[in-house]
Amino acid sequence: MFIVFEGIDGSGKTTLSKLLSKSLNAFWTCEPTNSPIGKLIREFLQKKVKLDDRTLALLFAADRVEHTKIIKDILKSRDVVCDRYLYSSIAYQSVAGVDEDFIKSINRYALKPDIVFLLTIDVDVALKRVKGKDIFENKSFLQKVQEKYLELAEEYKFIVIDTTNKTIDEVYKEILEHYKKYSNKL
Ligand SMILES: Nc1ncnc2c1ncn2[C@@H]1O[C@H](COP(=O)(O)OP(=O)(O)O)[C@@H](O)[C@H]1O
Ligand SMILES: Cc1cn([C@H]2C[C@H](O)[C@@H](COP(=O)(O)OP(=O)(O)O)O2)c(=O)[nH]c1=O
Numbered sequence: 734m735f736i737v738f739e740g741i742d743g744s745g746k747t748t749l750s751k752l753l754s755k756s757l758n759a760f761w762t763c764e765p766t767n768s769p770i771g772k773l774i775r776e777f778l779q780k781k782v783k784l785d786d787r788t789l790a791l792l793f794a795a796d797r798v799e800h801t802k803i804i805k806d807i808l809k810s811r812d813v814v815c816d817r818y819l820y821s822s823i824a825y826q827s828v829a830g831v832d833e834d835f836i837k838s839i840n841r842y843a844l845k846p847d848i849v850f851l852l853t854i855d856v857d858v859a860l861k862r863v864k865g866k867d868i869f870e871n872k873s874f875l876q877k878v879q880e881k882y883l884e885l886a887e888e889y890k891f892i893v894i895d896t897t898n899k900t901i902d903e904v905y906k907e908i909l910e911h912y913k914k915y916s917n918k919l
Contacts, residue, residue: 734759734916735808735844737818739882740852741875742867743859745896745904746816749852752905753912754814760807762800763816770796778867787835790826794839797822801844819843820851820889824881825869848915850908851882851891858897 736759738750747763754761765771765778774792776782784792797819804813819840827833856875863870869878886893892911896904 734812734847736814737846737849738816739820739849741859741879742870743863744852744854746852748901749904749908750814750816753908757812759812759814761814764800764818765796766800768796768799780868786826786829786831790822790831790836791839793822797840797843801842804844818846820885823885824878828874828877828881849889849891851886851893853879853893853895855897
């Protein structure tokens with residue numbers, strides 16, 4: 734099974750995806766990856782290099798092509814839990830002004846996840862958690878990204894979990910319940 738966590742910075746994706754991965758004995762992975770392409774992306778996020786928004790969209794898509802090959806290989810023997818995937822590109826890069834059809838087109842080889850958990854949160858609370866260091870970590874931008882994610886949730890049938898005022902344990906229990914319901918239907 735291929736499970737993806739999405740949400741704005743500070744929504745709890747890394748924490749919750751790692752917890753779920755541990756209890757499923759799944760392989761945990763994330764995007765941007767640690768590949769040379771991922772490293773260049775991180776330099777952009779840390780404001781060390783400047784790139785056109787379309788270049789950035791292409792870099793995320795390229796990082797994902799390489800990542801998807803690895804994910805497909807691991808899925809032959811294990812479940813995979815991924816912290817961010819295709820929907821991060823559709824949400825962030827479209828809010829940054831890149832044409833959505835272009836983003837979808839360069840990501841056409843991405844794998845369709847079995848489950849997508851979208852973690853939503855009050856943007857002020859999220860920003861307090863992440864301290865707003867990266868280029869995308871500002872209130873109005875993240876607000877728009879979250880709205881875009883909620884649109885995508887309808888289109889792609891994500892499981893949406895609001896994490897505002899919930900402990901990590903409470904969010905985790907909700908995730909496990911949804912996971913159990915989903916796997917019982919298989
Ligand atoms: N429900 C929660 N309540 C309080 N703190 C949380 C909660 N979820 C995550 N955190 C904390 O917020 C910070 C950001 O969480 P993280 O999982 O890294 O988010 P993301 O990967 O979405 O940016 C971490 O310090 C984490 O321990
Ligand atoms: C995978 C991906 C990430 N991003 C952005 C979202 C985050 O701001 C950043 C990833 O940084 P990271 O520190 O991994 O995220 P988080 O704060 O959620 O732990 O890159 C995109 O804009 N497009 C993408 O396709």
